Amino acid sequence: MLSPVVKASPESAPQQPPPRGREKILVTVRVRPLSSREIAQRDPSAWDCIDFKSVVFKVSHPDRSPQTKSYKFDRVFGPDSVTNAVYEEGAKDVALSALKGLNATIFAYGQTSSGKTFTMRGIVENAIRDIYSFIEQQRDRNFILKVSALEIYNEIVKDLLVADGGPLRLLDDPEKGTVVEKLTEDTVKDIDHLKRILSNVEAHRQVGETMLNEASSRSHQIIRLTVENFPQKLTEEPAVVNSLVATLNFVDLAGSERASQTLAEGNRLKEGSHINRSLLTLTTIIRKLSSQVKGKSVHLPYRDSKLTRILQNSLGGNARTAIICTMSPAYSHVEQSRNTLFFATQAKEVVNSARVNVVVSDKELVKQLQKEVARLEAELKTDGGSRPSNTEALLSEKDAEIQKLRDEMRQLYLQRDQAQARLDEVLKKASDEVPEGSSQHSVSPTSTFQHPADQASPSITKQTPTASVMLVQEIRKLEHMQDELGEDASRALEALQKEVECLRLAQSGMNQDSATTIAKLQAEIRSLHKAKHNNRNKMSSTFAVSSVRISVRDEIKRLNSFATVDENIADTTIATLEEQLESVQKSLDTMLLDSKCTSEGASPRTAARRKAGTPLTSGTSASRRNLPPENSSSPRARRTLSFENNENNPPSSRENRSLLGHGSQKQTPLRKKTDPDIAGASKELTPKNQRNSSVDIRKMQSMFKTAAEENIRSIRAYVVELKERVAKLQYQKQLLVCQVLDMEANGGLNEDENQNDPDLVCMAKGIPSMSKFLETWPTLFTKQRKQIVQLWDTCQVSIVHRSQFYLLFKGDPADKVYMEVELRRLTWLQEQFSQTTQESGCEDDESSSLAASLRALKRERDLLAKRIKASLQLEEREELFAKWQIPVDSKQRKMQLVYKIWTDTQDLAHIEDSAKLVARVAGFWEPGKAASKEMFELAFAPPSNKKPWVQGWNAILNNLGAM
Numbered sequence: 001m002l003s004p005v006v007k008a009s010p011e012s013a014p015q016q017p018p019p020r021g022r023e024k025i026l027v028t029v030r031v032r033p034l035s036s037r038e039i040a041q042r043d044p045s046a047w048d049c050i051d052f053k054s055v056v057f058k059v060s061h062p063d064r065s066p067q068t069k070s071y072k073f074d075r076v077f078g079p080d081s082v083t084n085a086v087y088e089e090g091a092k093d094v095a096l097s098a099l100k101g102l103n104a105t106i107f108a109y110g111q112t113s114s115g116k117t118f119t120m121r122g123i124v125e126n127a128i129r130d131i132y133s134f135i136e137q138q139r140d141r142n143f144i145l146k147v148s149a150l151e152i153y154n155e156i157v158k159d160l161l162v163a164d165g166g167p168l169r170l171l172d173d174p175e176k177g178t179v180v181e182k183l184t185e186d187t188v189k190d191i192d193h194l195k196r197i198l199s200n201v202e203a204h205r206q207v208g209e210t211m212l213n214e215a216s217s218r219s220h221q222i223i224r225l226t227v228e229n230f231p232q233k234l235t236e237e238p239a240v241v242n243s244l245v246a247t248l249n250f251v252d253l254a255g256s257e258r259a260s261q262t263l264a265e266g267n268r269l270k271e272g273s274h275i276n277r278s279l280l281t282l283t284t285i286i287r288k289l290s291s292q293v294k295g296k297s298v299h300l301p302y303r304d305s306k307l308t309r310i311l312q313n314s315l316g317g318n319a320r321t322a323i324i325c326t327m328s329p330a331y332s333h334v335e336q337s338r339n340t341l342f343f344a345t346q347a348k349e350v351v352n353s354a355r356v357n358v359v360v361s362d363k364e365l366v367k368q369l370q371k372e373v374a375r376l377e378a379e380l381k382t383d384g385g386s387r388p389s390n391t392e393a394l395l396s397e398k399d400a401e402i403q404k405l406r407d408e409m410r411q412l413y414l415q416r417d418q419a420q421a422r423l424d425e426v427l428k429k430a431s432d433e434v435p436e437g438s439s440q441h442s443v444s445p446t447s448t449f450q451h452p453a454d455q456a457s458p459s460i461t462k463q464t465p466t467a468s469v470m471l472v473q474e475i476r477k478l479e480h481m482q483d484e485l486g487e488d489a490s491r492a493l494e495a496l497q498k499e500v501e502c503l504r505l506a507q508s509g510m511n512q513d514s515a516t517t518i519a520k521l522q523a524e525i526r527s528l529h530k531a532k533h534n535n536r537n538k539m540s541s542t543f544a545v546s547s548v549r550i551s552v553r554d555e556i557k558r559l560n561s562f563a564t565v566d567e568n569i570a571d572t573t574i575a576t577l578e579e580q581l582e583s584v585q586k587s588l589d590t591m592l593l594d595s596k597c598t599s600e601g602a603s604p605r606t607a608a609r610r611k612a613g614t615p616l617t618s619g620t621s622a623s624r625r626n627l628p629p630e631n632s633s634s635p636r637a638r639r640t641l642s643f644e645n646n647e648n649n650p651p652s653s654r655e656n657r658s659l660l661g662h663g664s665q666k667q668t669p670l671r672k673k674t675d676p677d678i679a680g681a682s683k684e685l686t687p688k689n690q691r692n693s694s695v696d697i698r699k700m701q702s703m704f705k706t707a708a709e710e711n712i713r714s715i716r717a718y719v720v721e722l723k724e725r726v727a728k729l730q731y732q733k734q735l736l737v738c739q740v741l742d743m744e745a746n747g748g749l750n751e752d753e754n755q756n757d758p759d760l761v762c763m764a765k766g767i768p769s770m771s772k773f774l775e776t777w778p779t780l781f782t783k784q785r786k787q788i789v790q791l792w793d794t795c796q797v798s799i800v801h802r803s804q805f806y807l808l809f810k811g812d813p814a815d816k817v818y819m820e821v822e823l824r825r826l827t828w829l830q831e832q833f834s835q836t837t838q839e840s841g842c843e844d845d846e847s848s849s850l851a852a853s854l855r856a857l858k859r860e861r862d863l864l865a866k867r868i869k870a871s872l873q874l875e876e877r878e879e880l881f882a883k884w885q886i887p888v889d890s891k892q893r894k895m896q897l898v899y900k901i902w903t904d905t906q907d908l909a910h911i912e913d914s915a916k917l918v919a920r921v922a923g924f925w926e927p928g929k930a931a932s933k934e935m936f937e938l939a940f941a942p943p944s945n946k947k948p949w950v951q952g953w954n955a956i957l958n959n960l961g962a963m
């Protein structure tokens with residue numbers, strides 16, 4: 001790097017860094033003389049500089065009331081003062097700090113035409129003269145000066161060292177703070193070079209004519225000198241200081257102005273608004289800093305303007321700062337002058353903490369770090385004794401927190417119990433009203449498609465006094481089903497664990513004990529299957545949900561809160577199940593590794609003997625103890641079916657032979673068993689039977705492995721299914737709640753309305769119209785979906801909800817009830833919104849639900865934008881940007897993308913793409929997977945009868961059969 005070193009003169013004294021310290025900003029005020037224009041307009045002087053430190057408003061003007069307030073500052077310069085004096089007393093000391101390694105900034109602040117540029121020019125001239133004069137006197141230190149200059153015009157940063165530089169970006173550097181990217185920095189050769197550079201800077205600055213100033217600076221200008229100095233003899237090892245570096249900023253702010261006074265319009269007006277905005281940020285920061293209570297942190301909006309971002313250090317940070325406030329003395333500018341004085345008064349209170357910026361050599365740095373480490377180690381040792389008490393304090397604090405949480409939980413339980421008691425009361429009261437057999441008419445909106453008349457939408461059924469009870473009962477049933485699903489999930493785990501136990505035993509070599517245990521497990525699995533069967537029947541009847549109308553909003557709300565608790569429990573169960581599945585998978589992997597070793601490293605017989613005593617894992621039995629009793633279509637229950645099917649019939653000789661190896665027909669009798677299952681299984685798995693060729697054992701192990709893996713996969717799928725069913729139940733419940741709201745809002749449909757719809761009439765009369773329905777449904781579906789899309793947009797509904805709904809309901813006849821309820825829910829919502837808007841008279845009213853929805857929607861979009869990067873690969877993102885026509889070089893492309901989706905309600909392709917994009921980003925859809933039903937498996941049918949986990953064992957049996 002070309003770094004001309006400025007040689008120090010022989011007579012200079014060795015430089016010592018000044019102490020670091022907190023000091024207030026130096027604030028001076030300069031009142032310029034009346035301008036020729038002001039004199040011509042007979043605009044009199046309104047201010048008196050009564051001494052070197054005070055300025056006071058004159059009371060002599062006839063139109064104004066007497067003002068006696070005097071404003072005091074570090075120094076006040078009257079109209080007769082010269083710039084040299086302003087420099088000497090208002091800037092010099094601060095400016096020359098840069099030579100001692102302290103950052104420094106000189107601001108000129110004031111209204112337009114008050115003399116900022118005039119004053120700052122003189123300050124810069126004086127400062128560079130003194131800087132060079134000082135450097136000339138230094139003999140044992142070398143100096144390097146660099147200069148850069150920028151302006152902020154309409155919030156765009158421009159390099160003033162180049163003629164036509166484009167806008168520059170601000171970057172956050174962890175060490176340097178905000179830096180201007182690619183800003184030119186020239187190394188200064190000498191004072192004349194610097195003067196030439198500065199005159200070029202002036203030529204590049206934005207200047208324009210306003211009513212108040214023929215050459216008004218329309219931008220904020222920052223000239224920055226970076227001064228670095230270091231000892232001349234670099235070979236000398238310095239004790240502490242090697243080299244000092246500091247920046248000196250000369251800031252000529254654009255003038256604060258009133259559009260009315262400058263008669264600004266067009267570009268000037270736009271400039272003015274930018275100028276005023278950034279000055280507002282500056283004044284806000286000064287105000288906050290001045291009123292800041294020591295030790296209390298407040299938010300300082302440095303990032304609100306580029307000016308304050310760049311100058312952050314100079315405002316309450318690591319810099320010495322001087323502010324020269326300029327003002328016109330004219331009466332016509334009194335208000336603006338007052339503002340300037342007010343700003344100056346606040347600035348006086350701001351405290352900076354300038355530090356010497358030492359550049360330490362690497363060697364020195366290592367030394368210092370070593371010292372620091374030693375110091376910290378020493379501290380740690382001395383702190384050692386006091387730590388236990390700290391820990392104790394922390395522990396007791398945590399204990400208190402836990403206790404508080406417990407109390408809160410207790411309160412919540414209490415509230416829930418009270419609510420439950422109230423609900424039971426309501427139910428009891430209402431059930432007295434239910435005429436016998438009324439529940440016989442109920443039909444399930446959750447079942448697969450049924451006759452439209454049976455599937456009557458909520459709007460069709462007449463409201464009856466017993467409806468509330470029925471609906472509440474339905475919701476209770478749904479909640480109960482959620483519970484059962486949770487239990488089912490637990491059973492799935494239990495079944496899996498038992499499978500694993502069987503597998504473990506089988507792999508560890510079949511001896512009498514293990515055979516007995518396997519048989520026991522199988523018996524348990526069978527009994528679980530029976531429980532499942534019973535539960536299945538129960539579930540089927542529960543699925544008969546009637547379509548009813550009610551007006552029991554309160555009960556529903558309470559129910560909802562209970563349901564949330566239940567869902568959470570189900571979720572937790574499922575999450576636990578998933579975790580446990582993972583660990584089971586790991587155990588299996590380990591076992592398989594073991595078995596591989598066994599078959600490769602030792603004869604199966606030896607291995608079998610070695611492992612014969614392997615007990616059942618205690619973890620399995622422990623977790624089994626925690627499982628809830630009874631029920632369901634769990635994988636374990638379904639899995640049991642395969643055993644049952646095969647074990648209830650005596651195994652064929654071929655099956656036996658296959659399972660036990662060749663020549664296993666001769667069975668060694670076991671000890672007497674009363675349980676036929678155990679006896680049966682034991683017969684199959686005698687040690688004698690184990691003594692077969694290693695090929696068979698390996699085959700068997702491999703088959704067990706395949707089967708177990710298959711089962712794990714199946715159980716995973718089952719867990720997914722459970723989750724979906726929980727979601728489905730939740731949705732059904734929402735639908736019922738919607739009905740309640742809907743009925744409350746509409747007071748029920750009247751007969752006439754029903755008569756307009758032939759389908760409804762048909763239903764009302766109980767005439768089967770399946771064929772008619774199937775014929776008209778596609779058209780009706782398209783129409784309803786269009787309406788729904790439109791209403792989503794009007795009501796500003798969540799785009800995640802829209803996407804889920806859109807992808808889920810694709811026109812299956814069974815979707816009818818959901819389409820109708822969604823439509824009615826949205827219509828109700830729209831009415832509510834328009835009612836609220838009419839009442840408040842304002843769409844933006846804080847209380848307006850629509851405004852709240854809009855805000856929520858915005859938050860949702862912002863969140864999605866943030867997730868795009870995590871959810872999509874770069875390639876996929878680029879494809880999407882291209883598809884949605886977002887320019888490659890434009891800014892905030894992710895944000896642009898999320899604000900483009902779900903905006904066109906008429907374009908079906910747009911909606912489809914939007915839904916898929918949201919689903920992908922929100923994580924409920926993967927590309928390549930079919931949408932809707934495959935995604936959610938929400939056929940809304942009673943639990944499926946397919947038994948995916950049977951496949952694994954069937955595969956074994958098939959393979960065995962083939963051996």
Ligand SMILES: Nc1ncnc2c1ncn2[C@@H]1O[C@H](COP(=O)(O)OP(=O)(O)OP(=O)(O)O)[C@@H](O)[C@H]1O
Nearest residue numbers: 032111112113114115116117118213216217254255
């Ligand atoms: N102290 C002073 N003595 C004599 N003339 C002055 C003084 N201060 C300012 N002026 C004159 O007043 C006019 C406006 O000054 P200047 O351009 O410095 O104002 P400004 O505050 O920088 O305005 P803007 O914010 O519009 O750029 C100029 O013609 C300048 O020469």
